Structures are given as C-alpha cells and as structure tokens.
Amino acid sequence: MQSHTPVPYQLCYCSICRKQQGGGGYAINLGADARTLKVEGKEHLGLYRARIEDDEHETCEVSSGERRFCRLCGSALWLYDPTWPDLIHPFASAIDSPLPVPPSRVHLMLKYKADWVEPGIGPDDAAFDLYPEKSIEEWHKDAGVWVA
Template sequence: MPMLLEGTCQCGAISFSVQSQAPVPYQLCYCSICRKTAGTGGYAINLSGMADTLKLHDPHHRKQMAHAVTGRHGGHVRHSAAERHFCGSCGTALWLYDARWPALLHPAAGVIDTPLPVPPSRVHIMLGSKADWVTPDIREGDEAFDGYPEQSLEEWHKTHGLWQA
C-alpha cells in the first residue's frame, strides 16, 4: 500500500500530502539546479509521489512555480520543462512536476514531516556537476554516477524490496 507523505514549508503557509510508492530518500542529486534551488549539503533528495493524490491543505496557499534555467547561449536562455513549486512566502522548495511524466510528482525529502524509511544504501547522482567545495560522503554499498543512473526511482525501490504497491 502506498505511504502517505505529509509535508510543510518552513514558515507553515503551505501544507500538503501525497501518496508515494517510492518513499525512501536514497538518491542524492548534486546537479547545479538541485543544489541551487533546494540543496543543503550541496545536493538535494527528491522522493517520488503519485501526482493525482496531491492535496494542498490550505485553499489560500501562496505556492509559486518556476522553470529552472538549463542553459545560456548568447542572449538565449533555455528553461526546463519541469515545474519547481515553492512557497511564495518563505521560498521553501516543495516539489517538482514534469508534464512529460504526468503520473509522477517529486517532493523534496527535506519538507516531508512524515518519518521516512532509512535507505539501506544511497545513490549519488550528477557528481559531474557538483560544486567544488562538496566532498560527497560515499559509503560502502553506495553507488555513484557522474550523470543519471539507468535505474529509475521505481526500479531501485523494487530491486531493494521497498516498493509500496
């Protein structure tokens, strides 16, 4: 059965819930977008949620949305198709949604107030674009990738017997 994740922004203006079949915070992303929009230790941890189960608990919420810059060439700026939702009051990064995968929503693990399962190991991704000051804490059993791994969040959870069907 999917796990109910409940989250809030730092100031409390936004609270939400979403069901997740992949609730283990195992994947650390070091890309410049994640660390600049939601990173703490030079990385961000995103979970996977079922988009159609998202519930905002305050109808007068001050949620905002932005598309991250993915490149600059001359005077042209290229933006990601993904929507990064955040609190319009305190700026807390809340979740990412991408219409190319409409069934999924990716809440930032740091805003989830529900106790999350402890991962048996971690996967460090996008190490090729990490900040110079970051020294990843790669432990025995962890995997590390300069880019994206081939295994999806769903596949990782299923491989480790952690999928919440």
C-alpha cells in the same frame, strides 16, 4: 500524497537542485503519484522553471520541470514535469512525517557538483556523473522497499 517509492535514497548534485535546496550541496527527490497530491494554501505557491545550460553545445533552454516553493517561507516543495504527468517528485526536506532510512544511496549528477562539496559515498552506494542506471521504481523494487 501516496507513493510506492518513499525511501529518500537519491542525492542529486546538479546546480539546479543544489541552488534550490541549499544544504549539503544536493537535493533528495522522492517519487509519488501526482493524482494524490492535495495542497492547502495554493495562493502561497511559487513556480520556478530553471534555465538549463548545455556546456558542451553552448545552448540554454527553460526546463519543462515546474519546481514549486512556498512564497511565505521559501521552502522548496516539489518538482512536477508534464512530460511524466503521473509522477510528482516531492523534496524529502519538505516532508514532516517520518521517512524510511535507505539501505544505500545513489549519488547522481556528480559531474555538476560544486567544488566545495565532498560527497559522502558509502561502500554500498552507487555514484553517477549523470543519471543512474535504474529508475526510482526499479531501485525500490530491487532494494525490497517498494510499497504496494
């Protein structure tokens, strides 16, 4: 899989990522070119589409995001949403090759973090109750870690 944005800098604390990923109370999602995904063992893939509850409007809907996982070992692998067909978001925890160390991190969806989670927000980190101001692409370009 090819990515212009390979630095694992976003920590998502939403209940869906937290429950699917487990440790730390967050998930780290990367951005990649969906056309470059090559999968061996497709017969072992599972699909999970989360139910999203809107606590302010008391509604619930099924997410358009397709979260793939391995039915043999249970590892969460990636998120794909047909709303953005060119992108795929692999979970950093599923990548075995080395990844760059981020110069800073972005903590997002803190509004939904579990009570037991104590985010380790560093002095150069950014924190958001919901989504960050910058896109994955913008953050990588601004941080000088965009891969052409």
